[in-house]
Amino acid sequence: MGWKGILGFEYGIVQAPLGPDISGPELVAAVANSGAIGILRAPDWECPDYLRELIRKTKSLTDKPFGVGIVLAFPHKENLKCVLEEKVAVLQLYWGEVTKDVVFDAHQAGVKVVPQIGNFEAAKIAADAGVDAIIVQGHEAGGHVIGQEALIALVPRVVDLVASRGIPVIAAGGIVDERGYVAALALGAQGVCLGTRFLATEESYAHPTYKSKLVEMSNTEYTNLYGRARWPDAPHRVLKTPFHMEWKNLPSHENEANQPIIGRTIIHGMEKEIRRFAGTVPNKTTTGDLESMVMYAGEGVGLIKEILPAAQVVTRLVEGAQTLIQQQFAS
Template sequence: MGWRGILGFEYGIVQAPLGPDISGPELVAAVANAGAIGILRAPDWECPDYLRELIRKTRSLTDKPFGVGIVLAFPHKENLKIILEEKVAILQLYWGEVTQDIVLEAHEAGVKVVPQIGSFEEAKRAADVGVDAIIVQGHEAGGHVIGHEAIIALVPRVVDLVASRGIPVIAAGGIVDERGYVAALALGAQGVCLGTRFLATEESFAHPIYKRKLVEMNETEYTDVFGRARWPGAPQRVLKTPFFMEWRNLPSHENEANQPVIGHTTIHGMEKEIRQFAGTVPNKTARGDIESMVMYAGEGVGLIHEILPAAQVVNRLVEGAQILIQQNFTS
């Protein structure tokens, strides 16, 4: 069963690298200490010294292995060097080509490579360069979503593709509880990757208003309203906040570049302006018009009813999946 662990970890549960800095050392360490796979989000700019400090701060909070996620669409070569020098357990990659050179370099450093993909073709390319596991992200996922298929169709196809290669498949998209976990296992996945559920935890670095909205709101929409200038061609799934519903039909020629500043924040130690329609979610340091900022969430958000400690999220998933399997699927 997938809850018995993958990639040398106790459980087959992955905490997604939540950007820009929502999955910081506190969240990642809490997830790792609970036996699951915690993943830091590397900055979207080159800052190797800072990233090394981030990794070492996480190590001061846990003696368990963890990972670091990189978005390949942004500058990352110097950051990648630090990740490999620090020999974290997992290099998680997204939104770009995973080359054989990266995989070989990571393996030489003893680091496992786990890309997140959104299509069968992307999964095939990743498998061909020798990755260690594949996160299959469905259209149900929150944040930036690269593919257009639901996990119920995509996961089994990828499982069949890599079955003979011994590559674990991890399902991502709309999974927040033990029912989604067991459903993913039934599709052939050996693990699950959760973003929104770990976003709504005590240790996540999300702004309290953002966390409250995740509990209060039930509906999301796939859109490209936010962050068009900074990250073009990168649609996202967001909460249907009043601000979003007012501007959901924003003309395609508009973007955040010429919009007013609605707030400020500190991201990975750097002071940033937040303009209207920016793709930057409010972290704990954000100030200004928080409710007009983007709030990413997956389709499973309606199943989140409280903010929990991250370890409790892991324990509920594991124990709930075991009970569900024993009560309903064991003769």
């Protein structure tokens, strides 16, 4: 069945690489130890030595395979080299075109390449490059959203595109429970990728205030309000916090560059100031006006009722999907 392994893993469940550092070694190892695919988030700047430490710390917490996610929109060549040298199981790529050269180099190192795409054309490019699986992100997803299509329409098209090539399709966007998992399987996906649900776990590096908002709130909005200066033309889905609702119509020519500092944080070992309208979510080190910081979440956030251990999230998905199929759909 669809929950059985893809890419050599026990289960077809992927924990998204949550930025900028929310999916750290503790979360990734917990997911990996449960038989699913945990993915670290590489820094958005070149720091291969630090990334190597991050990978090796994760290896000290699990003897299971895991992955590293790299955003191609930021400097990444040295980080990519580090990932291949460390021979992690999966290289997850996002927000940029996957080339045949990258796939070839990864395969030479024994690393599988799994890009996340948001439209049919990008899926074609990825398939032609020889990738090992494709994450199809729907418009329902939280955080930065690269496409405009709903998951229910896009997944079957990509499934049909790659069916003859044996490339597994992984559905992402708004999936938080076994019902979303089974729905993705019905669309033809062989696995699911969850961000918000793993964000709301005990092991995620998100600030407790952020986690509590994921449980308390149920509405999201697709916007370009945050991080316009640092990452232009990168829309995202966020919680409709009171701060967001007050400032959501900020004129398009304004951005975080000249805004007041509302907090401070440490991200991947670097001390950073957080300005109003920055695209930086609060992690455990963050101090300041947390209520005025961006909080990414997918449309399925209203189904999250509690903070759980990551392994329990995986178990509920697997057992829930099996039960749902047996009770509701078995003949």
